[in-house]
Amino acid sequence: MCRFLSAIVKKDGEVLWDDSCHSHEDLIDRFHLRDDNYVWFIEGYTQFIRVEYTNDDDVFDLDTYYLHIDEEVVPSWFTEEMQERTIEKLKNLVKRQVRIDESIDILLGGGTYYLKDCRIGRIVNARIAVMKNCQASKVIDTQIGFVKDSHITYAEDSTLRYLRGETKIGTLVSSRVEAMSRISQIEIARESYIGHMKDHSKINRLDYGSYVWFMEGYSTVGTLSEGGVIFEQDGGRIEVERNGGVIIHRRVKDEEEE
Numbered sequence: 001m002c003r004f005l006s007a008i009v010k011k012d013g014e015v016l017w018d019d020s021c022h023s024h025e026d027l028i029d030r031f032h033l034r035d036d037n038y039v040w041f042i043e044g045y046t047q048f049i050r051v052e053y054t055n056d057d058d059v060f061d062l063d064t065y066y067l068h069i070d071e072e073v074v075p076s077w078f079t080e081e082m083q084e085r086t087i088e089k090l091k092n093l094v095k096r097q098v099r100i101d102e103s104i105d106i107l108l109g110g111g112t113y114y115l116k117d118c119r120i121g122r123i124v125n126a127r128i129a130v131m132k133n134c135q136a137s138k139v140i141d142t143q144i145g146f147v148k149d150s151h152i153t154y155a156e157d158s159t160l161r162y163l164r165g166e167t168k169i170g171t172l173v174s175s176r177v178e179a180m181s182r183i184s185q186i187e188i189a190r191e192s193y194i195g196h197m198k199d200h201s202k203i204n205r206l207d208y209g210s211y212v213w214f215m216e217g218y219s220t221v222g223t224l225s226e227g228g229v230i231f232e233q234d235g236g237r238i239e240v241e242r243n244g245g246v247i248i249h250r251r252v253k254d255e256e257e258e
Helices: 024-031 078-097 252-257
Strands: 006-010 049-054 066-069 098-100 103-108 112-116 118-122 129-131 135-140 143-148 149-154 161-162 168-172 176-180 183-190 193-197 202-208 211-224 227-241 246-250
Touching: 006 024, 006 078, 049 078, 078 098, 078 112, 161 168, 161 193
Parallel strands: 098 112, 103 118, 112 129, 118 135, 129 143, 135 149, 143 161, 149 168, 161 176, 168 183, 176 193, 183 202, 193 211, 202 211, 211 227, 227 246
Antiparallel strands: 006 049, 049 066
8 A cells, every 4th residue: 555655757857746646656656657657566577666755653753764675676776875865856856745743824735644732824725635733824725634623713625524632623614524623612603514513522603504314412502593504413512593593303311312
């Protein structure tokens, strides 16, 4: 299985990579290399090799990264000197994508980022794999895989797949959240989709056009406003239900036990 950061090293020392792809075979197709490498494992004929610059645990621990050569046979042209040059190139690529304890005015598309302890003004049209202990004022048209212990003031037209820990979202507009857990919180959800609420997660106000697919555990919706919909409630609580708010299926445990 290919891992971050995957790359191809050519015989002339050129390093090929794509920030949206961590598959060697896709990189080979992307750079039209397959025909140039038709003899795969014969010494001297291989025109490129697959490598990964990675670590075994924490993507943010930059000191533990190492070069892994993902080949059964390492060609003689990949000398120790070329390995050192390759590591230096890949180290600089990782630093472009793994951002730690930085103040960033605007983060734009152009890579898949890993963010930790960062303070960001705006994130626009970006892909973020992990956002950990960060603060962002505005997130627009962005995909974030994993958000933990972070604070986002405003998010629109975005996908925030998993909210965990003490994550707080101020206003969520026309966006999608796959799951909320622990004590993650959304202040206002408007015209947005939330897939799964569990643990002590909370939405303070579920506004018009917003949907929660499933809520359980000790999760809470503060106010279910007119036009807000909860498809299934199996535990958790709704503090205030306005006229026009809809719960499709509510499981009442007391009745089931009787």
